[in-house]
Amino acid sequence: MAYTSVNHMGYVVLGVAAAAATTDAGTRALALDGATLQMVSHGIVTGALFLLVGMLQDRAHTREIAPSGLLRPMPALGWSFILAAFASLGLPGLAHFPAEFQIFLGTFRVWPWAAAVVVLGIVVTAGLYLRAIGAAFLGEAPERWRALPDPTAREAGALVPLLAPSRSPSGSPPACCWG
Numbered sequence: 734m735a736y737t738s739v740n741h742m743g744y745v746v747l748g749v750a751a752a753a754a755t756t757d758a759g760t761r762a763l764a765l766d767g768a769t770l771q772m773v774s775h776g777i778v779t780g781a782l783f784l785l786v787g788m789l790q791d792r793a794h795t796r797e798i799a800p801s802g803l804l805r806p807m808p809a810l811g812w813s814f815i816l817a818a819f820a821s822l823g824l825p826g827l828a829h830f831p832a833e834f835q836i837f838l839g840t841f842r843v844w845p846w847a848a849a850v851v852v853l854g855i856v857v858t859a860g861l862y863l864r865a866i867g868a869a870f871l872g873e874a875p876e877r878w879r880a881l882p883d884p885t886a887r888e889a890g891a892l893v894p895l896l897a898p899s900r901s902p903s904g905s906p907p908a909c910c911w912g
Contacts, residue, residue: 734782736861737821740854741775741829744768747851748836751843760842767835774820774828774898781817781895785810788888789869792881798865802874809883811870813896818862823855828898 748768752761788810789803790796804811816827823829833855841848884892 734779734786734821737858738775738779740858741771741779741821743854744833744836744851745771745775747840747847751836751840755839755843757842760839763835764839764843767832767837767839771829771832771836774832777895777898778817778820778828781892782814782821784892784895785814785817788884788892793878798868801869801878802872803878803881804870806874806879806881807883809889813884813892814870815866816896818866822859822862 745768748764748771752764752768755761755764786796792807793801793803820827820829823833837848837852840851
């Protein structure tokens with residue numbers, strides 16, 4: 734998650750730099766709007782991810798990513814992490830997509846080569862999150878983690894406000910499993 738924070742703030746800097754480098758008011762507004770939206774959505778999505786990792790650490794007493802199969806014993810926590818990770822990736826319909834799209838479009842208008850290079854960051858981020866999801870949530874859970882509890886109602890009350898804005902207004906509702 735630390736890498737993705739650096740990545741997302743790099744997008745913000747890119748949007749601001751593209752806005753500063755252009756004389757076109759439309760391109761400037763597009764890049765700056767994207768940078769601003771990226772900062773807001775990053776705070777919400779990353780807050781949800783850190784809360785979920787904290788819940789995992791509290792239950793499993795480790796932050797180590799190892800083959801653990803936690804989706805079965807903790808489906809709400811697992812699906813919440815997957816939703817937040819996909820939002821952090823910038824998948825269409827989720828929080829970072831409109832921000833990153835505006836930043837990339839504004840940058841493309843100013844520096845087409847830079848926009849093409851920066852899109853590689855999405856590929857690296859996708860690889861990191863898919864690896865983390867696969868290692869932490871998929872597969873068979875070891876015996877010691879099969880009884881780990883899902884988030885409590887109090888924890889869900891703290892998490893749901895962070896997950897609800899993880900989707901963009903045109904996106905589908907969060908895939909939470911709160912019972």
